[in-house]
Amino acid sequence: MTDASPERDAAVDGGHEVAHGDDHGHDFPGTGSIKRWFVTTNHKDVGVLYVVTSLFFLVLGGVLAWLMRVQLLAPRALGEGILSPVAYNQAVSAHGLLMVFWFLSPFAFGFANYVVPLQLGAKDLAFPRLNALSYWLYLFSGILFGVSFFQGGTFSGGWTMYAPLSVPTFTPDVGASTAVLALVLFVASVTVSSVNFLTTMHRMRAEGLTLRNLPLFSWTILLTAWMMLFAFAALLAALLVLSSDRLLGTTYFAMESPAGALLWTHLFWFFGHPEVYIVFFPALGVMAEVFQTFTGRRIVGRKWFILAMVLVAIQSFAVWMHHMFLTSINLQVKTLFMITTIGISLPFDLMVFALIYTMLKGKIRFTTPFLFVFGALLLFIIGGITGVFLGAVVLDYEFRGTYWVVAHFHYVMVGGVTALVGGLYYWFPKMTGRMYDEFLGKLHFAVYFVGFNLLYFPLFVAWETPRRVFDYAPELAPWHQLATVGGFVLGLSFLIMFYNLFKSAFAGDPAPDNPWEYATTAEWAVSSPPPLENFDGTPTYRNGRLEFLDIGEVTPSEGRASGPTGAAVSDGGVTASATATVSSALSTAEATEVEGPSHASIWPFVLSAGAFLVLLGLSPLQDAAFPEGMVGAAYATTTVAGGVVTLGSLVAMGLEPFHGPVFEEGEAWPFAGIDNGKVGMWIFLASDVVLFGGFIGAYVFTRVAFGWTGWEPIPPDPIPGLVNTYILLTSSFTVVLALVAAEKRHKWGVVTSLGATFVLGIGFLVNKGLEWQHLFHEGLWLSTNVRASTFFLTTGLHAAHVIAGLVVALYLTARAWRGAYLEDSRSVEYFGLYWHFVDIVWLFLFPLFYIL
Amino acid sequence: MDDRNRPLDTICPGFSETIIITNVNYLIWVVLSMVTELVLTAAFPLQSGLVPRGTRAFVFERIFEVFLLLGTLVGVVVVGYMLYNAYKYRSGSGKGHVDEGNRLVLGELPSGSGGGRKLFTSFFMSMVIVVSLVSWTYLTLLYVEEGPADDESLDVEVEGYQFGWRFTYPNGHTTDGVLRVPADRPVQLTITTADVFHNFGVTELRVKSDAIPGQETETWFTADEPGTYTAQCYELCGAGHSYMSAEVIVMPPDEYEAWYANATAENATADNATANESSADASVAAQSNLRPAVVP
């Protein structure tokens, strides 16, 4: 895979006319070839992969739902029914997790991948290889989750994973740990993806396409990506702590821990509420686009619609405690969160009315996509009204933990799914180049809509049923039976869809560029499916509407054109070192030759497989030890093998010449003139801030619950920490020197400064190692008490960041030795950003753990 | 798809729309005033004043009814309006008002249609409904949060465990699986857990609270009908969660007093025996292979 630039010739020729369809270069196989799907980095291919994979998880989650619905046909005494109690708990938990994480968001991001670059006028995402990496991490995280079923049983503590049920004392199965690790891998995928989307959407919009002018679907994805960036970082903090409790034996969430259970609820819901909008916003975007197209009218109050969404996105981080009204929080806090909750519901009223009023005076065509989004809006209205009930705290007191909540969130979330299914029909012609069968589409809608309401409406009536329970009051049985029937109708309606789409994908009528009258967004201005690099000229909106400029017309502005991508992306935590190396790998792709963009790399796939093996291998750890005997040895071997694959593919990826999309900077607010790689690094670091924020928050929360002053600091001796503070500060200084030397083209200056940084980093780690060694000798271990747990884990996470940085530093030093970075010092600069960040984190950790 | 505008629309574009808009907003106003009236007159004949006070079950029922009523009305109006207009402006109906100078074109920069006024009117009204409803319930929340006066209430400590409930009375008497309380007297519960997160709730009595490791939560209820009710766990807590129930026996006050006088810290066993018989589920769960309780 060394030469992955099929378009090179075309590009060198000056035409950036790229091959349509399948006929590009020998290195990049056509869509009919299996190989293509393993190596592709093209956003459209990745989009298709996301959609197909997510539908697979829909089926899996759906089968689990059916099992539960069958169990719920009648109240079951112990031993009755098709599922044992533990199996039922596993089904509930896995269903929730699969549907929310592995189906709903990736389904939406399949469309986002496909459509957003087209709507922006970009040829691809900013970092195509990272995009492929997101996909493969997602797929492998799903496979890992699947494996968890076969390791004594998967996680059974509910999708909310409340502590302390989630620790091995109560859920000892290996599969439970695997499920948590699968989530960690999933979060890695989401983080890489958010950084990529945010960089792309802020930096790579066509001229004239200011944020205000962005189509609504792109707007929803932009806001979703911002929410994902921060919310998933908080989830990562929670999951890393949970993994550590499960695998290493720390005691944050142990039963005895002061406020461990409450800590989890805070961490989880800080993520969990934004997640509600993360899954719903893309659906809202689809609704807005489809409404406009099929009513033939522009949306009413567009600016207010956008403003409402921005407000919701921001405020979503300030409502989480409404999930905790029955915990011991006091009245003042309850009042505050009741107010923010009501506040966040109001913008949705505006959006709903805006959509409704858009229909007025329109010419509404009831095609399949419109039927689905129209149905989705109806369902969302019901979901919204029943949600107001929950906002009234006195009512929430009684609804909490009942089927009222179950019915409500299914109306909202599966309502969102309904809109996305509309999106699937809407974009199907674009993605496949063929039309679906309209009659079967409408039939699907009819069966779906009936099934949906038959399934979920009775649950409102049977609301007194406790959630996650299969033994309920007998008089509620008829309602549950109706729901079960509805569940089967709903599920079977998808068979119609699968049949329709599968058949049409091969034998449907060929789709024109734009099959929908009144569609306005740019994806309809190119062929179906679009050519590999999307546009035959440079898209621009400089004259107020989409036009394509020939290559010659583009104003040359050397400094601004970003050729090879530099991305510096890591996701912190477990895979920190892995992805941090990717960062350097990406930013160091040879930039000297003039080459066309690349579209293929096998390494994202290999890297993800490696990460999968590492996590699978680690899954049986308890108290930081593998189990005895053959099984333990097999797992340990898997870990090592996975580690080798991961590191190997990182290096390979670093050495692979890969060129991101060439683009002329158009609208790039607020990052105009700043390199993509740097923007990516900043955005990633912003999420890392939240990750550390989560850890520091957890520490402070635990310490306050424990009694701030009664908490004797571990370690008792601050001197090693102080020494390390000086070491790190010095190393920040040497990184600055390295950059200065690179800019002055002073090769040995670069080498020595980077080398010094590396040595200082090693010094930091050695010093820390000695300190820890000393503490271990005194009998302190991660599991000794919660004070020790917080110290070792938080500073350990920081040390992991240092190690990741050192791997990159080593790589940079080696390449500097061979004369790199004198022409282009960006890699050194991005590494510097990361390194300074890691140092600043230490400046917070040191006083918190050693002094206060 | 040609544009067949009706003469009326040609003469006065937006005419029919004006009527519709006025209609939906008018409808919502009608709903609002109707409900206010209902709230004031019908819903609280027993209580003086607007804010429901009484047992937990009573206040819940009042508020729930009002919400259901209003929610249904708003839902019906909004959904009905949507369906009506979707039908009315269906393509081919000739009602559509797409004027050619202003039609959507592929590749245009997105912009919005006018109509901000009606949008804000509707938004404003929905806001009035939601905010006034929730503020109204807030007054009841204050009442619920205040709880009963200390001297009149019976204090019981509740401890959840995998998979059952233990109750401790002021005199130290402890029972497992059965909570006996007098009718018509507020019961103040202090709830915690011996192991994982649970949630203690008695749905008929409309009382519920989390049982959190290392924390205590408080809640209260008053039962006015003697009888037997079921307490259940409302937070997933492990294999026996479905069967984690207890009996709540509400006794006439004098019977309760007699029972309580006999109940001492020592003779707890007698009652537990009854408990195990009566709550068959719990005993099945105990005998079965459900994961054993970590803290017995």
Ligand code: HEM
């Ligand atoms: C397609 C999108 C869907 C999503 C996003 C979704 C999401 C969820 C979530 C988050 C939970 C909570 C899990 C937990 O309590 O830990 C849940 C529970 C449940 N879902 Fe779904 N679900 C979907 C579809 C379905 C379907 C199609 C059915 C029925 C055939 C269904 C039936 C259930 C049942 C029975 C429960 C258990 C409720 C309880 O006892 O708490 N869901 N779902």
Ligand SMILES: [Cu+2]
């Ligand atoms: Cu929430």
Ligand SMILES: [Cu+2]
């Ligand atoms: Cu429970």
